[in-house]
Amino acid sequence: MSTKSHSLVMLRRNSKHIARNPTSVFNAVLMPIVIMLMFVYMFGDAFEVGVDYIDYATPGLMLLAVCYGLGSTATAVNSDMTKGIINRFKVMDVSRGAVLTGHVVASVLTNLVAIAALIGVAFLLGFNPAASLLDWLGVVGMIVLLGFAAGWLTVALGLSAKSPETAGLAAVPLVMLPFFSSAIVPAEKMGPGLREFAQYQPFTPIIETLRGFLDGTPSAGDVIPALAWCVGIALVGYLWARSTFKKRA
Amino acid sequence: MTNSAIAVSGLRKAYKDKVVLDGIDFEVRAGTVFSLLGPNGAGKTTTVNVLTTLMKADGGTVRVAGHDAATEAKAIRAAIGVTGQFAAVDELLTGQENLQLMVDLSRVPAKDGQRVVTDLLERFELTESAGKPASTYSGGMRRKLDLAMTLVGNPRIIFLDEPTTGLDPRSRHTMWSIIRGLVADGVTIFLTTQYLEEADQLADRVAVLDQGRLVAQGTPDELKRQIPGTHIRLRFTTVAELDAAARVLTDATPDPEALTLRVPGDGGTKSLRALLDRLDEHSLSAEECSVHTPDLDDVFLALTGHTTEAAK
Numbered sequence: 001m002s003t004k005s006h007s008l009v010m011l012r013r014n015s016k017h018i019a020r021n022p023t024s025v026f027n028a029v030l031m032p033i034v035i036m037l038m039f040v041y042m043f044g045d046a047f048e049v050g051v052d053y054i055d056y057a058t059p060g061l062m063l064l065a066v067c068y069g070l071g072s073t074a075t076a077v078n079s080d081m082t083k084g085i086i087n088r089f090k091v092m093d094v095s096r097g098a099v100l101t102g103h104v105v106a107s108v109l110t111n112l113v114a115i116a117a118l119i120g121v122a123f124l125l126g127f128n129p130a131a132s133l134l135d136w137l138g139v140v141g142m143i144v145l146l147g148f149a150a151g152w153l154t155v156a157l158g159l160s161a162k163s164p165e166t167a168g169l170a171a172v173p174l175v176m177l178p179f180f181s182s183a184i185v186p187a188e189k190m191g192p193g194l195r196e197f198a199q200y201q202p203f204t205p206i207i208e209t210l211r212g213f214l215d216g217t218p219s220a221g222d223v224i225p226a227l228a229w230c231v232g233i234a235l236v237g238y239l240w241a242r243s244t245f246k247k248r249a
Numbered sequence: 250m251t252n253s254a255i256a257v258s259g260l261r262k263a264y265k266d267k268v269v270l271d272g273i274d275f276e277v278r279a280g281t282v283f284s285l286l287g288p289n290g291a292g293k294t295t296t297v298n299v300l301t302t303l304m305k306a307d308g309g310t311v312r313v314a315g316h317d318a319a320t321e322a323k324a325i326r327a328a329i330g331v332t333g334q335f336a337a338v339d340e341l342l343t344g345q346e347n348l349q350l351m352v353d354l355s356r357v358p359a360k361d362g363q364r365v366v367t368d369l370l371e372r373f374e375l376t377e378s379a380g381k382p383a384s385t386y387s388g389g390m391r392r393k394l395d396l397a398m399t400l401v402g403n404p405r406i407i408f409l410d411e412p413t414t415g416l417d418p419r420s421r422h423t424m425w426s427i428i429r430g431l432v433a434d435g436v437t438i439f440l441t442t443q444y445l446e447e448a449d450q451l452a453d454r455v456a457v458l459d460q461g462r463l464v465a466q467g468t469p470d471e472l473k474r475q476i477p478g479t480h481i482r483l484r485f486t487t488v489a490e491l492d493a494a495a496r497v498l499t500d501a502t503p504d505p506e507a508l509t510l511r512v513p514g515d516g517g518t519k520s521l522r523a524l525l526d527r528l529d530e531h532s533l534s535a536e537e538c539s540v541h542t543p544d545l546d547d548v549f550l551a552l553t554g555h556t557t558e559a560a561k
Contacts, residue, residue: 087331088398091301091331093323094354
């Protein structure tokens with residue numbers, strides 16, 4: 001059997017998991033929407049961002065939506081590891097990549113569903129992007145790339161963690177990181193120290209890239225670092241996941 | 250070579266500087282049940298992990314189904330089935346879906362898949378619960394599903410790592426009869442257990458593993474012969490009574506903690522009557538009297554100097 005068909009079997013399995021686990025759906029799809037409503041209605045007027053707050057915040061919340069999906073991916077990977085399911089697959093000679101690829105692809109698909117829902121709600125709240133069709137493709141491309149990068153890193157975290165609980169916790173920094181970026185408020189408005197951190201952390205160029213595409217004004221100065229970060233994170237995550245998968249029995 | 254399903258020699262494995270397997274040798278003939286017996290932490294699961302290609306040995310040679318574990322792991326994986334220590338079933342999938350997953354991942358032709366799944370569900374009496382998620386299954390049902398999943402693809406060598414740990418006595422007996430059924434089909438079984446009775450019940454050969462070394466191997470009967478024979482156990486209510494009895498029965502071994510006295514004897518009515526008469530003569534009476542035939546627990550004590558409990 002080829003890697004490809006094994007990956008499809010795994011993807012089907014992971015999709016069933018997501019569909020049957022309401023908590024993970026809540027976390028991945030509803031939580032970002034709840035946060036969006038909260039920021040737009042409760043805090044939005046308090047922030048001076050120069051444009052409609054919904055237009056400012058949507059790109060950042062898209063990234064947040066990617067991150068919220070990660071916790072359940074980490075937990076799912078870890079429970080496969082600790083419950084012996086991965087060992088079972090290993091002994092069956094299931095292609096090494098298939099188990100992990102299945103998790104990553106399922107994670108990316110969850111991200112896309114969550115973001116589609118989020119954008120739908122954003123439009124209801126008056127979101128008014130200036131993006132052309134090409135820009136939208138850029139948005140989707142950026143999200144998928146980010147999803148893959150974060151997905152591989154999360155799979156590695158999930159494989160390394162001792163228990164599903166710690167795996168869930170390990171993903172928390174990824175969920176928190178968007179708050180310390182330009183997702184919610186511009187980095188210039190933050191205090192010293194935090195401002196520098198927000199400016200140079202990987203999520204900021206990614207958010208600015210999304211923002212650029214949605215405004216119809218993508219800038220290479222954001223896109224290039226964003227791509228570089230994603231490729232770097234994906235590579236680290238992939239290599240780490242692969243070596244942990246091999247070692248841990 | 251043709252007759253040996255598993256051949257292990259000089260197997261060594263260490264985690265960092267902790268030696269887990271310190272050079273073990275054994276051979277399992279095709280179509281037999283081999284049981285690796287030992288307390289928690291003896292190295293049983295590590296042995297299974299190395300034999301099933303999940304881990305690489307640090308030293309020694311391992312051949313399974315005629316293939317070298319160091320170089321032909323893939324060929325071994327095609328020949329074996331493994332049921333790990335914890336029922337590795339997918340809890341969010343139903344019993345039927347779990348089996349279908351195994352079919353999809355195995356070499357079973359797609360057209361036979363449905364039949365294989367139905368047959369296994371029936372054989373393991375899981376047909377009724379086939380449509381329910383495995384998370385709703387009892388411990389015994391999970392183990393059965395786990396084993397059924399292992400049997401997809403019809404492996405000729407099956408590894409069972411503590412297949413009955415945590416099961417109630419009834420489920421344990423069900424599991425035993427399933428294992429006996431497999432043996433009747435000619436499958437070779439490598440079984441680890443910490444239950445001496447289990448090895449005694451199922452195994453053709455038993456190897457006793459203690460702290461990474463094999464301290465004995467042979468048939469259950471051979472092992473039983475290595476230890477003191479049948480004895481009679483008398484239990485008293487007070488230490489004073491125990492002491493008094495120990496003074497009368499000089500060849501007996503007292504155990505002050507358990508208030509018992511171990512008297513050598515063959516368990517026949519004649520020697521038993523003689524013993525009871527002697528107690529009567531001295532106006533002694535035991536609260537309980539039992540004839541104890543040696544089991545593997547005694548073997549373990551005799552071989553390692555500690556009981557299985559003490560090693561935990």
